Amino acid sequence: METDATYQFIQIDTICLLKGKRINQFSIDFNNGLKAQLLSYGGIIKQLQIPDHHGKYDNVVLELPSFKDYLADTQVVGSLVGRYANRVNNGKFILKDQEVQLSVNSGKHHLHGGFEGFGKKAWNTIRVEEKEEEVTISLGYLSIHNEESYPGNVNMIAEFIFTPDSFSITYRAQTDRATVFNPTNHCYFNLGGDFSKEIADHELLINADQYLPTSSEQIPLGKTVRVSNSPFDFRDTKKIAIPSVGEFEQIDQAKGYDHCFKLKNWDSETLQKAAVLSHDQSGRVMEVWTTEPGIQLYTGNYLDELKIDGVDCKKHTAVCLETQHFPDSPNQQDFPDVTLEPTDTFYSKTTYRFKTI
Secondary structure, three states, X not given: OEEEEEOOOEEEEEEEEEOOEEEEEEEEEOOOOOEEEEEOEOOOEEEEEEEOOOOOEEEOEOOOOOHHHHHHOOOOOOOEEOOEOOEEHHHEEEEOOEEEEOOOOEOOEEEOOOOOOHHHOEOEEEEEEEEOOEEEEEEEEEEOOOHHHOOOOEEEEEEEEEEOOEEEEEEEEEEOOOEEOEOEEOOOEOOOXXXXXXXXXXXXXXXXXXXXXXXXXXXXXXXXXXXXXXXXXXXXXXXXXXXXXXXXXXXXXXXXXXXXXXXXXOOOOOOEEEEEEEEOOOOEEEEEEEOOOEEEEEOOOOHHHOOEOOEOOOOOOOEEEEEXXXXXXXXXXXXXXXXXXXXXXEEEEEEEEEEEO
């Protein structure tokens, strides 16, 4: 591993060349605060070390043992997701009176950008900047016209900002022709730091009165439903208890939670608190703030399919809180628009804040 630069709070190492592109690993250490590792491959958050209420550090995001495991990963561990996060029904939609047929990589549907979405790309390191107790790393990627059959050349920058108690991702993008765009991050969180244990001992609050019910193939039905009197009611903090089989059809068909919630008080220019995840035993608390209208709650329902040596993953041992526009929005006229025009600049920001209690 070649060391390229060392700052006060950040070290940059080149771990390999991938198709001629340098893959960097950024290691951030705020002494008594957050410690993190970020890869320029896929924008993967590899480590997020957070102290518990006794000062003991644990990695609270799922980490794979080696870089080759990230190359082989099928569960989108820790990476950026795009061009379009979540599902597009039949991989098909109408844009500017023209039918667009995307690649189909999940049954008959398009999921998380296709076979090789943003999480499978070598991103360019554009900028590394260190201020007083703040590190900013900007990664760039040019998604060419017809990549996974998306129209337009899309130039994207993902800016990762780390502080002693938070990290943020700011997404910016421009296109040369109309397209759809909806990126997110896919970290698997377990605030206890033990990914052999189910997240049923975690508590969750989601700032949403409504969620999007889905079909048996997890495609939104085109409506929102109130969360009251259902397992989807996280308006008050409660345990993430996955109902037993037969109790609730929506949970059964997804094998756990895998649903988008419509956040209250959406403002595309202002960070709003979307969710709070907490773990009583460690005292760790994570707040999620976003400019996005939705958040996908996913309880690692297929983590047991992660076949990697040295990783004995079980389902429901981690939770993803994916801030995003709604699944299948290109086919749903009542959902917020996801069209990116050549005259626009896409902007979105999500912040994860940590504390102990």
